[in-house]
Amino acid sequence: MFGFMSRRAAAALVLGLAAATAPGVATAQSFDLSPEQPGRPRAEKVEAIAAAVPKDFRFIEDGVLTVAIAPGQPPIATYATDARTVIGADPDLIQLVADLLGLKLKIVAVAWADWPLGLSSGKYDAVISNVGVTEERKQRFDFSTYRKGLHGFYVKSGSPITAIREPKDIAGLRIITSSGTIQEKILLEWDRQNRAQGLAPAELQYYDDEAAWNLAVQSGRADAMFSVNAALAYQAAREGNLKQVGTVSAGWPLTAETGITTRRGSGLADPLTAALNELIADGRYAAVLARWNLTAEAVDRSRTNPPGLPKF
Numbered sequence: 001m002f003g004f005m006s007r008r009a010a011a012a013l014v015l016g017l018a019a020a021t022a023p024g025v026a027t028a029q030s031f032d033l034s035p036e037q038p039g040r041p042r043a044e045k046v047e048a049i050a051a052a053v054p055k056d057f058r059f060i061e062d063g064v065l066t067v068a069i070a071p072g073q074p075p076i077a078t079y080a081t082d083a084r085t086v087i088g089a090d091p092d093l094i095q096l097v098a099d100l101l102g103l104k105l106k107i108v109a110v111a112w113a114d115w116p117l118g119l120s121s122g123k124y125d126a127v128i129s130n131v132g133v134t135e136e137r138k139q140r141f142d143f144s145t146y147r148k149g150l151h152g153f154y155v156k157s158g159s160p161i162t163a164i165r166e167p168k169d170i171a172g173l174r175i176i177t178s179s180g181t182i183q184e185k186i187l188l189e190w191d192r193q194n195r196a197q198g199l200a201p202a203e204l205q206y207y208d209d210e211a212a213w214n215l216a217v218q219s220g221r222a223d224a225m226f227s228v229n230a231a232l233a234y235q236a237a238r239e240g241n242l243k244q245v246g247t248v249s250a251g252w253p254l255t256a257e258t259g260i261t262t263r264r265g266s267g268l269a270d271p272l273t274a275a276l277n278e279l280i281a282d283g284r285y286a287a288v289l290a291r292w293n294l295t296a297e298a299v300d301r302s303r304t305n306p307p308g309l310p311k312f
Contacts, residue, residue, distance in 0.1 A: 031238060033081050035080040037092075041288060043099040043284060044099065046278060053101065053267070053271045054266075054267035056267075064103055064106050066108060067124055067128055068109075069094075070115065073228070075234045076088050076089055076129075077129065086109055090128045090129060090130065093276075096275075096279050097260070101271065108123070115261070119141065128261070131259060131261045132256055132257070132259075134308040137261075138308050139264070142266065142268070142304065143259030143260065143304070143308075144302055144303075145259040145303050145306060147289075148249070148299055149297075150228075150247045151227060152244050154226075154235075154245070159224075159243070164246040165246040167189075168194060168199060170190055170194070171200045171201075172202065173202050174223045175203070178227060184204065186248060229297065230297065247296060257303075277301055277302050
């Protein structure tokens with residue numbers, strides 16, 4: 001659903017984050033960015049779930065679940081401090097799924113735009129990379145949902161703003177977002193509705209990078225920022241100078257979810273859904289999201305091929 005930065009940019013960002021969490025630097029929350037990931041939750045094989053994989057399904061490698069991930073957006077997926085190992089919420093979750101299936105996990109780092117062709121051509125068994133469920137994608141792929149697709153409103157920690165959840169809440173505010181994105185479309189529609197009701201117009205602001213966004217909010221040149229919730233939640237947790245005041249579904253006014261993606265009709269989707277629901281029930285799913293400050297994006301249950309967002 002969302003774009004990702006290049007490998008070089010992602011690696012540079014992670015190295016910068018590692019420096020920010022070094023001893024002597026004050027942060028609100030520390031994230032383990034090491035390649036070893038000693039705190040990553042693990043699980044044991046569940047025979048009933050493993051047996052649900054169709055007998056005629058052929059994994060790319062015997063005994064291995066090969067999964068593509070685009071490591072460009074922490075905390076969803078990024079590179080560790082060695083600039084090579086893929087870590088994050090999606091890698092943690094798919095490791096648990098592989099454990100339940102009794103399989104080893106092999107992560108293949110890909111550019112986000114490349115996953116559809118790679119999956120269709122059989123280069124990997126599945127994709128877990130913040131892929132949103134849409135009706136168009138369901139024509140070619142199956143989905144096992146695992147997280148809400150959310151955009152978030154964030155303000156500086158001392159801001160008097162406490163909630164931005166509906167159109168009237170942005171009236172008269174100066175809000176930073178990215179041009180040409182779903183977030184911008186949502187804000188423009190909310191502002192249109194407000195103007196029609198005689199409310200004060202919102203002012204949308206655009207900056208080139210994360211540092212400029214944060215500086216504008218901290219200095220009072222902007223009241224709030226609105227973007228992909230996962231990325232802003234990560235920034236807020238590690239820096240401690242931002243707070244979330246609302247979230248909106250990425251498919252507003254519809255509900256958007258992301259899913260582990262498999263080839264349509266391969267038979268792998270239902271076992272993956274069963275594995276995810278096992279993890280939701282035993283608490284490991286919640287532990288993964290909490291580890292990466294993504295609890296707000298939790299789903300109550302995984303579903304196979306739920307209604308997806310329509311083609312716009």
